[in-house]
Amino acid sequence: MQKELERYSRQILFQPIGKEGQLKLLKSRAVLVGMGALGTVISNHLVRSGVGYLRIIDRDFVELSNLQRQSLYKESDALQQLPKVIAAEKTLTEINSSVTIEPIIADINMNNAEELLSGFDVIVDGTDNFLTRYLINDVAVKHGIPWVHGGAVSSRGMFATIIPGKTPCYRCLFPDLPAGRGETCDTVGVLSPITDIIGSFEAMEAIKVLVGAEPNPNLEQLDIWDNSTFQMDISNGHNPKCPTCVERHFEFLETRSSHQTTYSTLCGRDTVQIVSRNKEEFDFNKMAEQFKKIGEVKVNPYLLRFSPDEEISMVLFKDGRALIHGTNDITKAKSYYSRYIGS
Structure with missing residues (x-):
């Protein structure tokens, strides 16, 4: 054991962790959702710090455009x-x-989230979409598992630590799934330093949880291009009518939830249809402006066609329906949808 601890000698010298905290880390179990820019930073720190068991979950494969910020890949x-x-x-x-x-290798959804995320000491968010975070929050609250939220896009990032039964839950802080599809790294870009910074903060918060230290009581936001920071104390942010942590209604885990998106292949057409149940209409003008920076766009009053590359084209309809042409692989279609449309 002494030889094993030698690896972590400099971390043990840090008194708030010490030998006792290091032994806790070696026995701990963490699960990380998403192995993109945030996930690669978080997992690197957790593994180097000596977290005993780390489950990593992601549905995607490595692409050349990932290498600018996803630091584990070559x-x-x-x-x-x-x-x-x-x-x-x-x-x-x-x-x-x-x-x-x-x-x-999996896509986290209401059918597998509890199986994949329960039984761990901490859940860490390396995702890039809101719906998955509400799903994580449902599992975390239902099973009493602390989790660390983080997100980064463009030059901006934020993070917060959620401790069920002690802090407000994610649904307390963000009661409703945000309107609009939101910005993604594939539509507005992202700077690698912000993902490094937010991922490092998330890893630090996870380590605090695992050694039994007090996590950051704030929701922290920063913009590294504008050199701005914002800190909000969320310790008193409990919503007394929160449907998740108060009423214990875990609607994002329900198969009938209006927030779930349905996917189906169209026979013989090499196409996946995606139907969002939230009935939100696409804003073609706004989307066309974003997509023109990335690929070929054609739009008429009824639909928008976007070709991000030579393989895939996406046809979007006003009612929020999307056809992903060029594949019958639902996982791949969901990946494209998430990249360019968002949650």
């Missing part, structure tokens, strides 16, 4: 189109072979 991973969790497992194991890494 050009060879992109050329082989390796699933992100497989490429990450290899690198993380080379960093610290004493940590157990469990890679899961």
Whole structure:
């Protein structure tokens, strides 16, 4: 054990962790959702810090455009189109072979979220969409698991730590799924320093949770381009009528939830249809302006056609329905939808 602890000697010298905290870390279990820019930073820190067991979950594969900010991956991973969790497992194991890494290639949804996320000491958010965060919050509150939220896009980022039964839950802070599709890294871009900063803060908060220290009581926001920061104390932000942590109604885990999006393949057409149940209409003018910076766009009063690359084209209808042409793989279609349309 002494030899094993030598690896973490500089961390042990930090008194708030010490030997006792390090032993807790070695016995701890963490699950990380999303292995993109945030996830690669978070997992790197957790593995180097000696978290005993880390489950990493992601549905996507490595692409060349990821390498600007997703720090665990290499050009060879992109050329082989390796699933992100497989490429990450290899690198993380080379960093610290004493940590157990469990890679899961999966899309988190209401059917598998409880199975994949329960039974851990902390859940960490490396995702890029709001719907998944509400799903994580439902599981965390239902099973009493602390979780760390974080997000980054453009030059901006935020993070907060949610402790069920102690702090406000995510639904207390953000009662409703945001209107509009929201900005994504693939529509407005993202700077790698902001994902490094937010991912590092998230990893630190997870470590605090695992060693039994007090997490940050604030929701922190920062913009590294405008050099601005905002700190909001959320400790008194409980919503006495919160449907999740007060009424314990976990609607994002329900198969009949109006927030769930349905996916189906169109027979013989190499196309996946995506229907959002929230009935929100697309704003073609706004979307066309964003998409023109990325690929070919054609729009008429009835539909918008967007081709982000030579393989895929997306046809969007006013009622929020989308056709993803060029694939019959639902996971791949969902990935494109999430990138360019958002939650």
